[in-house]
Amino acid sequence: MAVEAYTRLERIFARLNVLDDVLGVLHWDMSTMMPEGGAEARAEQLATLRSLHHDMLTASQVVELLDGAEAERSALNAWQAANLREMRRDWVHAAAVPGDLVDALSRAVSTCEMAWRAARPASDFKAVRPLLEEVLRLVRETAQAKAAKLGTGAYDALLDQYEPGGRSAAIDHVFSDLESFLPTFLQEVVERRRDTGAQPPAGPFPVERQRALAVRLMEVLGFDFRHGRLDTSFHPFCGGTADDVRITTRYDEADFTSSLMGVLHETGHALYDFGLPAEWRRQPVGRARGMSLHESQSLLFEMQACRSREFLEFAAPLMRAAFDGEGAAWDADNLHGVYTRVGPGFIRVDADEVTYPAHVILRYRLEKAMIEGDLQVADLPGAWNEGMGRLLGITPPDDRRGCLQDIHWYDGAWGYFPTYTLGAMTAAQLFDAACRAEPGIPPALGRGDFAPLLGWLRVHVHGKGSLLEVDELLIEATGRPLDAAVFKEHLRRRYLA
C-alpha cells in the first residue's frame, strides 16, 4: 500500500521544521547580539514567522492529509507511525488557536520580554505589569482554546505544550511528596553541614579566563564547536538548531563557580540536541522528547556528573590553572564543598538541588493560580514573597530577587516551570541506571572521560528522538516509570552520607 498522504506530510513538516530553526536563530540573535533599536523589527519578524508557521500547519490540506495518513496506518512502519502521532500532536495544538491570537500573543511576548530586560535590574515590577497582564490575558485565552480541543483543564493544556502527555494531577502528587520530604531533609542537611566551611576561591576572575575555562570543560563533556558556540546573554539558555547549538551564560567577575556550572548545565542540553539522530532531523519524531527530558539531560550533566566528587577531582586542577590559583581553596575537597553547598536563597538559577524544588513548586502554584483566575498579576509580588516565606523561610527584599527574576512568564512560557523538577528526578533515575549498567562511568568522570556516560545516553535517550512517549522511554532505559525515590536517595547519599 502506498503511503502518499503520509509522504506529503513529511514534506510539509520538513518545511515547518525549518521555520522553527529560523525562529531559533532569530531568538538567539535577539538575546545575544541585537542592538536595542532592533527590537521592534525583530518582534515583527518573530510574529510574522510564527503566523506563517501557524497558517501552514493549520491549512485545510494538512488535516485532510492527517486523516488520509491515518487510513494508511497499516502500511506505516513504527517510525512513521510515531512521526504521524507527533504531527497530529503539533496540529492539535496549532489548530486549537486562531491565527490572530497566535499573532497577538507573539507580539505581546516580544514587547513584554524587552520591557522585562529593563525592569528586572531596576526592580521595577510596575513598569512591566501592564505588559505582563496583556501576556497573561492572551495566554489564558490560548489555554482555554487548547483545553477545549485536548479535553483537559486550561493549565494542563499549557503544560502539554512543553511536556506532551503531562498532567497537573500527577505533578500535584509528586510535588506534595517532595514537599513533605524536603523541609525536614533541608533542615537536617543544613545542620549536618554547618561546619564544612567551604568557601569559593577569592577573585576577581577576568571574563576572558572564565570563558576559556568554560570552553575547555565544554570540550571535555563532548561539546562540538564545529556545531555550536558559547556567548553571553542576560538569561542563560541553549538555543539555535540541532546542527548549530548556541549556548549562553553570564559572567560574574567576583565568582566563577556559578557561571561555570551554568555552562556545563547548558552543555547537557546541547549534548541532547547533538545526539538526536541526524537522519531524522527535519521530522517531528526527530525532535527532543519534551522539556522534562531535556532538563534531565542538563541536570544529569550538571548535578549528577559535574558536581560529583569524581569529576571535581579532575576539574579542580584545571580551575586552579585557569586563574593561577593558590592555596587550599582550589583543592577538590573545597570545590566539592562549594558545589554542594545547601541553603535557602532568593534566586532559582543559583539554587542548590535541595532547595530548587521549592522554587519550582512556588512558581508552579502561582502560575496555575494565575491561569485559573485565582491570582491577579497585581497581587503577584505579594503572593511570591508570601510563598518564599512559607517554603524556604525567607522574604525577597525586592522584586528583582522575587517575581522579576525569571524570563519565563514575561516571555510567554507558562506551564514550563514544573518540567525543571520533573527533569531533576528523571536525571537522578537515568544516571542511576547508567551507572548500574556501566559501572565504569563514575571512575571515567574522574579522568575527564565522558565517553562511557555519553555513549549510554546516546543509545537510551538521545538517539530515540520522540519515537517513544516519555514514560515508555524511561521504562525502556531504567526499568520503571518516573519515581521520586531515586532522586531522594541521591540527595540522601550526597548530603547526609
Next chain:
Amino acid sequence: MAVEAYTRLERIFARLNVLDDVLGVLHWDMSTMMPEGGAEARAEQLATLRSLHHDMLTASQVVELLDGAEAERSALNAWQAANLREMRRDWVHAAAVPGDLVDALSRAVSTCEMAWRAARPASDFKAVRPLLEEVLRLVRETAQAKAAKLGTGAYDALLDQYEPGGRSAAIDHVFSDLESFLPTFLQEVVERRRDTGAQPPAGPFPVERQRALAVRLMEVLGFDFRHGRLDTSFHPFCGGTADDVRITTRYDEADFTSSLMGVLHETGHALYDFGLPAEWRRQPVGRARGMSLHESQSLLFEMQACRSREFLEFAAPLMRAAFDGEGAAWDADNLHGVYTRVGPGFIRVDADEVTYPAHVILRYRLEKAMIEGDLQVADLPGAWNEGMGRLLGITPPDDRRGCLQDIHWYDGAWGYFPTYTLGAMTAAQLFDAACRAEPGIPPALGRGDFAPLLGWLRVHVHGKGSLLEVDELLIEATGRPLDAAVFKEHLRRRYLA
C-alpha cells in the same frame, strides 16, 4: 474610490518585506557567527525562506490584485502609485522564474559560497570550479527566464535585479568612455605623484584598538549604535535590516588604513539604510533605490568625504592617539598621501579610485561573456589574468589574487559588478551638487561635523526611498542625469591639481 486591491497588496508586501529582513539577519549570522558545521542547515533555511517568499509573491492572488490595483490607479496618490510600480517590478522578476529553479539556485549558491571560503585562502580554484559551474548554469537559466518576461537580453535581465531599469548598452557606453580616459590619466598620475613618498605608519596595530578607532569614526559619520553593530567577516558587507544595520570588516594588524576606510565605506551604506523613511519601512517604495545609488552612498562617504584633505586633518590626530603613534607618518599630510595613493594592484577592494573602474570593467566583461556563453568557467582564470594584463599591466601570481578574490559570482550575484563604478560616478555628482548647495560642507568635514552633508543627503537621496526612478532622483538632486564628467573632474582635481 476605494483602493481595496491596492490595500490588500500593502499587507502582502509587508509580510514579504519581513521575510527579506529575516534573510538579512540569517545571512549576517552565516558570515560572522555561524560555526562551519551549521552550513548545511543554514543553506536549507535560506532556501526554504526564499522559496516561501517566491510562493507568496507568485501566488495567483497577487497578480490578480496587481491587475485590480491598476484599475484603481486614478484613486492612488503618487506615493501609492510608486509603491504599486515597485510591487509590479518585484512580481515580474519573481513570476518569471519557476519555484524549483529559485530553490535549486539558492542551494547551489549556499554550497558554493561555503566552498569558496575555503578555496580562496588556499588559492584552489579547481576545488570550487564544479560548484561555480553549477551556479552559473542555474543563473543563466534564471537570466533567460527573466529576459523573456522583461524583453531584454539575458545579462540585462540580471542587471535589472540590482539596478532597476539599468541596461548594458548604456553601461558599455560609459565604460568605453572611462576606458579611453583612464589609462592615459593613470599614467599621468603615477608619474606626477612618484615622489610624494607617502608611507603608512608602521604597525603592528592591535585589532582591539583598530576596532575602537573604527567605532569612534563611525559615530562621527553618524552611525547609530542603538540600531546597528560592527563585526568581523571574511568579506566586508553591510547587512541586517534598516532598523538594525550590521556592518562588517576584516582587520590586518600590519596596516590599519585599509580596514578603517572599509568601515567608513560600509558606514556610508548604513547611513543610507538608516535614512530611509521609517514610516515607509515595510513597503517596496520604502526601500533603497537600487545598487548604484547604494554604492554611491558608501563611495560618497569613503571617497568624496573621508579621503578629503579636510576630513583627514580632523581624523589624523584621532588615528595617532588610537595607536599612540609618533612622528611625521601620523601627520594629516602623510595620511592624505597614503589615502590617495594610486597604482595598479591585484585586489579590487584595496584598489584606489583611479584603478578601481578597470577592475569593474574586467569583471563586467567576464561575467557578461559567461552569461552569454562566450566564456567557460574552466577558462575564467586565464581570461582574468589576460584581462588584468591588458587593463592594468599586471598579472596575478595566483587565483587567490585573481578570480577567487570576490564573493559575488560564488554567491550568485551576477550582474552586480557594474553598479560599483556607476556608484562612483553618482557619488562624485551628488557630492558636487551637495557642496554647491551647501558650501559649508567641506569645512564642516574638517571639524568632524557630518551634519550638513548628511542633512542634504537625507532630503535629496535617503528620504526618497524608491519613490523616483534612479535617473529622476539624480536630476532632482543634481540638475542632470548621470554624467561621467563630474567624476573625471573630481579625479583631475584630486590627483593632478
